[in-house]
Amino acid sequence: xxxxxxxxxxxxxxxxxxxxxxxxxxxxxxxxxxxxxxxxxxxxxxxxxxxxxxxxxxxxxxxxxxxxxxxxxxxxxxxxxxxxxxxxxxxxxxxxxxxxxxxxxxxxxxxxxxxxxxxxxxxxxxxxxxxxxxxxxxxxxxxxxxxxxxxxxxxxxxxxxxxxxxxxxxxxxxxxxxxxxxxxxxxxxxxxxxxxxxxxxxxxxxxxxxxxxxxxxxxxxxxxxxxxxxxxxxxxxxxxxxxxxx
Amino acid sequence: xxxxxxxxxxxxxxxxxxxxxxxxxxxxxxxxxxxxxxxxxxxxxxxxxxxxxxxxxxxxxxxxxxxxxxxxxxxxxxxxxxxxxxxxxxxxxxxxxxxxxxxxxxxxxxxxxxxxxxxxxxxxxxxxxxxxxxxxxxxxxxxxxxxxxxxxxxxxxxxxxxxxxxxxxxxxxxxxxxxxxxxxxxxxxxxxxxxxxxxxxxxxxxxxxxxxxxxxxxxxxxxxxxxxxxxxxxxxxxxxxxxxxxxxxxxxxxxxxxxxxxxxxxxxxxxxxxxxxxxxxxxxxxxxxxxxxxxxxxxxxxxxxxxxxxxxxxxxxxxxxxxxxxxxxxxxxxxxxxxxxxxxxxxxxxxxxxxxxxxxxxxxxxxxxxxxxxxxxxxxxxxxxxxxxxxxxxxxxxxxxxxxxxxxxxxxxxxxxxxxxxxxxxxxxxxxxxxxxxxxxxxxxxxxxxxxxxxxxxxxxxxxxxxxxxxxxxxxxxxxxxxxxxxxxxxxxxxxxxxxxxxxxxxxxxxxxxxxxxxxxxxxxxxxxxxxxxxxxxxxxxxxxxxxxxxxxxxxxxxxxxxxxxxxxxxxxxxxxxxxxxxxxxxxxxxxxxxxxxxxxxxxxxxxxxxxxxxxxxxxxxxxxxxxxxxxxxxxxxxxx
Numbered sequence: 001x002x003x004x005x006x007x008x009x010x011x012x013x014x015x016x017x018x019x020x021x022x023x024x025x026x027x028x029x030x031x032x033x034x035x036x037x038x039x040x041x042x043x044x045x046x047x048x049x050x051x052x053x054x055x056x057x058x059x060x061x062x063x064x065x066x067x068x069x070x071x072x073x074x075x076x077x078x079x080x081x082x083x084x085x086x087x088x089x090x091x092x093x094x095x096x097x098x099x100x101x102x103x104x105x106x107x108x109x110x111x112x113x114x115x116x117x118x119x120x121x122x123x124x125x126x127x128x129x130x131x132x133x134x135x136x137x138x139x140x141x142x143x144x145x146x147x148x149x150x151x152x153x154x155x156x157x158x159x160x161x162x163x164x165x166x167x168x169x170x171x172x173x174x175x176x177x178x179x180x181x182x183x184x185x186x187x188x189x190x191x192x193x194x195x196x197x198x199x200x201x202x203x204x205x206x207x208x209x210x211x212x213x214x215x216x217x218x219x220x221x222x223x224x225x226x227x228x229x230x231x232x233x234x235x236x237x238x239x240x241x242x243x244x245x246x
Numbered sequence: 247x248x249x250x251x252x253x254x255x256x257x258x259x260x261x262x263x264x265x266x267x268x269x270x271x272x273x274x275x276x277x278x279x280x281x282x283x284x285x286x287x288x289x290x291x292x293x294x295x296x297x298x299x300x301x302x303x304x305x306x307x308x309x310x311x312x313x314x315x316x317x318x319x320x321x322x323x324x325x326x327x328x329x330x331x332x333x334x335x336x337x338x339x340x341x342x343x344x345x346x347x348x349x350x351x352x353x354x355x356x357x358x359x360x361x362x363x364x365x366x367x368x369x370x371x372x373x374x375x376x377x378x379x380x381x382x383x384x385x386x387x388x389x390x391x392x393x394x395x396x397x398x399x400x401x402x403x404x405x406x407x408x409x410x411x412x413x414x415x416x417x418x419x420x421x422x423x424x425x426x427x428x429x430x431x432x433x434x435x436x437x438x439x440x441x442x443x444x445x446x447x448x449x450x451x452x453x454x455x456x457x458x459x460x461x462x463x464x465x466x467x468x469x470x471x472x473x474x475x476x477x478x479x480x481x482x483x484x485x486x487x488x489x490x491x492x493x494x495x496x497x498x499x500x501x502x503x504x505x506x507x508x509x510x511x512x513x514x515x516x517x518x519x520x521x522x523x524x525x526x527x528x529x530x531x532x533x534x535x536x537x538x539x540x541x542x543x544x545x546x547x548x549x550x551x552x553x554x555x556x557x558x559x560x561x562x563x564x565x566x567x568x569x570x571x572x573x574x575x576x577x578x579x580x581x582x583x584x585x586x587x588x589x590x591x592x593x594x595x596x597x598x599x600x601x602x603x604x605x606x607x608x609x610x611x612x613x614x615x616x617x618x619x620x621x622x623x624x625x626x627x628x629x630x631x632x633x634x635x636x637x638x639x640x641x642x643x644x645x646x647x648x649x650x651x652x653x654x655x656x657x658x659x660x661x662x663x664x665x666x667x668x669x670x671x672x673x674x675x676x677x678x679x680x681x682x683x684x685x686x687x688x689x690x691x692x693x694x695x696x697x698x699x700x701x702x703x704x705x706x707x708x709x710x711x712x713x714x715x716x717x718x719x720x721x722x723x724x725x726x727x728x729x730x731x732x733x734x735x736x737x738x739x740x741x742x743x744x745x746x747x748x749x750x751x752x753x754x755x756x757x758x759x760x761x762x763x764x765x766x767x768x769x770x771x772x773x774x775x776x777x778x779x780x781x782x783x784x785x786x787x788x789x790x791x792x793x794x795x796x797x798x799x800x801x802x803x804x805x806x807x808x809x810x811x812x813x814x815x816x817x818x819x820x821x822x823x824x825x826x827x828x829x830x831x832x833x834x835x836x837x838x839x840x841x842x843x844x845x846x847x848x849x850x851x852x853x854x855x856x857x858x859x860x861x862x863x864x865x866x867x868x869x870x871x872x873x874x875x876x877x878x879x880x881x882x883x884x885x886x887x
Binding site for chain 2: 011012028030031034035038039042043044046048049050051053055056057058059060061062063064065080081084085087089105110111114116117118120121125126128129130131132133134135136137138139140141143144145146147150151153154157158160161184185188190191
């Protein structure tokens with residue numbers, strides 16, 4: 001396959017940035033999207049150009065480090081797939097592909113396609129945990145958990161923190177990310193003691209970071225590589241309202 | 247490559263007495279640090295995987311002043327996150343005859359009698375606390391309809407002791423540790439440094455006193471001093487270029503510590519995982535593992551006849567060779583990883599492999615789907631099947647998976663004593679980065695167990711014994727400056743070569759060489775070839791590598807070049823270690839040492855020891871042996887037949 005890439009290049013936070021066009025030849029349909037970019041970068045290095053900076057690590061769809069907007073869609077058009085798991089067989093020979101970073105004010109660009117997502121860590125710091133110091137836990141079987149609850153908690157807990165939900169949201173909201181953690185812990189008996197304070201602290205932190213509000217557009221869940229359902233946001237709102245009643 | 251033999255290591259600091267009392271004894275003997283003093287003690291933890299994340303969180307909870315470092319943009323990305331199958335624990339919730347003793351026994355045997363009994367027994371003891379801790383944190387393990395935890399069986403065991411969270415156990419356990427860590431960041435006990443890479447260890451007055459790091463965004467070189475340093479920087483499987491490790495996994499932190507005096511133990515012990523997706527082309531950047539748990543229900547086979555290129559569905563039952571079930575009737579598809587991998591290699595070498603290049607075997611779910619129904623199979627393995635389809639474009643519900651072994655884990659690592667302290671006082675090493683618990687072969691679902699045992703339970707106790715003598719005062723400026731200058735000059739050197747080959751092209755060539763000569767099967771001839779070729783390639787690297795950009799910016803080429811440079815030196819030591827160990831054991835298979843059936847043949851008389859290597863700047867490493875004694879598990883030739 002031969003492709004034309006239009007890639008966002010930005011040398012640093014102070015640079016205005018621009019789209020730059022590259023041709024890539026002899027792309028194999030079995031390559032992953034990032035392997036295709038590797039091929040481009042190997043060439044750019046040898047030609048003395050600056051290779052395209054992008055975040056990636058596990059390349060098996062679980063670490064949440066990679067992420068780019070491909071042809072206008074976060075992680076590309078294939079559903080429930082991270083960028084690293086997207087393969088070139090889903091593109092046409094001769095296609096032009098645009099590649100951009102996540103765009104949201106709380107995710108400033110570091111360089112090219114690399115953005116700063118530390119706001120997510122700060123939302124977790126605000127309350128995305130159960131306070132249980134090592135060594136203080138009772139026997140694991142002392143509290144049975146309904147299988148349905150455990151399974152639903154698991155579904156919410158699979159969030160990989162990639163930030164695609166924010167990139168896709170017209171409001172730049174981090175509601176799906178925040179709600180996924182709130183739902184995971186809120187469905188389990190272990191999460192009950194801090195349930196209400198957790199929701200309030202995390203939502204307040206999300207607002208403080210400058211993420212927008214949720215208007216139920218649903219773009220987030222559509223691009224989410226783990227298919228975190230939209231109803232987690234309803235649960236977050238419910239827990240948050242309870243906190244404000246008190 | 248030459249080497250010399252140095253004095254044996256005689257004291258591992260493990261207490262004497264009955265094995266089940268040793269850890270209790272050590273805990274009681276360990277000095278305590280009074281709570282008011284903990285605040286004055288600074289600890290650096292490098293790496294935020296299961297071991298590093300849990301250690302930093304726990305040390306913070308105890309009141310120490312912790313600095314935590316990772317090269318990723320968030321501690322949640324560490325590669326523990328990719329572990330799929332599960333975590334072992336001797337809970338015996340099934341009542342199927344499991345016990346701490348049995349987990350200990352299985353692990354010592356699975357490691358082919360090359361691990362320390364004391365350490366492994368402690369690991370089995372602590373395993374039960376890990377499950378309690380994780381459940382209390384809200385880790386959503388799989389459960390039965392009665393609300394209790396579900397378990398499954400894994401390779402090398404005949405009991406069901408593996409706890410799991412669908413195919414994402416590592417992710418869920420890591421997020422538990424990550425959340426505990428972020429809680430301590432909020433509490434002010436842990437300061438977090440993301441996108442920072444450790445490039446050297448500061449050793450002053452014979453103690454580890456800090457690290458030199460590079461801020462990967464600004465390029466700034468920073469000094470961080472402390473009273474103790476903990477390395478939790480993972481394994482070095484990426485020396486093979488293609489492995490199941492994350493792209494960023496590297497040996498730099500432990501290698502630089504090795505250069506500063508920490509012994510490197512058993513570098514040749516490499517785990518080749520049997521169930522990975524085969525290589526599809528030259529551009530391949532990494533390999534993806536399919537959880538070993540698939541071997542619970544999937545059946546491994548190849549055509550009986552060489553060169554049978556019919557579609558798998560067209561090959562009738564009596565023309566298939568379910569070779570694991572045939573050769574190992576007792577364990578069948580659940581033999582340990584080293585055995586399953588070599589068996590796959592053997593059938594492919596016979597010309598019976600499937601898929602492109604004949605480098606693959608089938609992992610077939612047809613019978614499981616017929617027996618349990620498609621829904622049940624989907625519930626258990628759905629996400630793994632999806633992952634497979636995404637990568638290969640084939641649907642494993644209809645066509646059997648194709649799998650082939652790939653480098654997955656390294657049992658070797660920095661030598662540590664019973665306290666997890668290296669040969670440099672004040673330098674502790676935990677998780678995959680150390681060598682201690684898995685011997686020559688790690689059993690499935692034991693990596694998560696070891697990482698969390700070290701981080702939550704072992705290190706926080708043993709490091710206290712060391713820190714009780716602290717704080718250790720100012721660090722001499724000379725030692726810090728020397729380390730910083732070394733780091734800076736190395737970066738300048740990499741940038742100044744300005745040759746014609748990329749760091750990746752060298753890495754790929756080194757990896758291929760290691761796979762061919764120091765991979766699943768090693769011979770004296772292949773290892774000698776590798777030891778001849780590695781220095782040549784390293785020389786070319788330092789004369790012809792091309793690193794674009796500057797040191798004062800986000801520069802992924804520079805990061806990569808620094809890691810590849812260290813892989814060359816490590817590769818050489820791995821091959822030397824493999825050459826010296828003329829026996830076969832676990833993941834280390836020397837073709838010269840096999841029995842009549844082609845199984846690994848140990849040489850206990852000459853090799854029942856740990857090989858701990860001391861660095862030498864003249865490239866004449868010093869070998870220190872630590873004798874291994876088995877008082878509880880009788881040494882036998884492993885048999886899974």
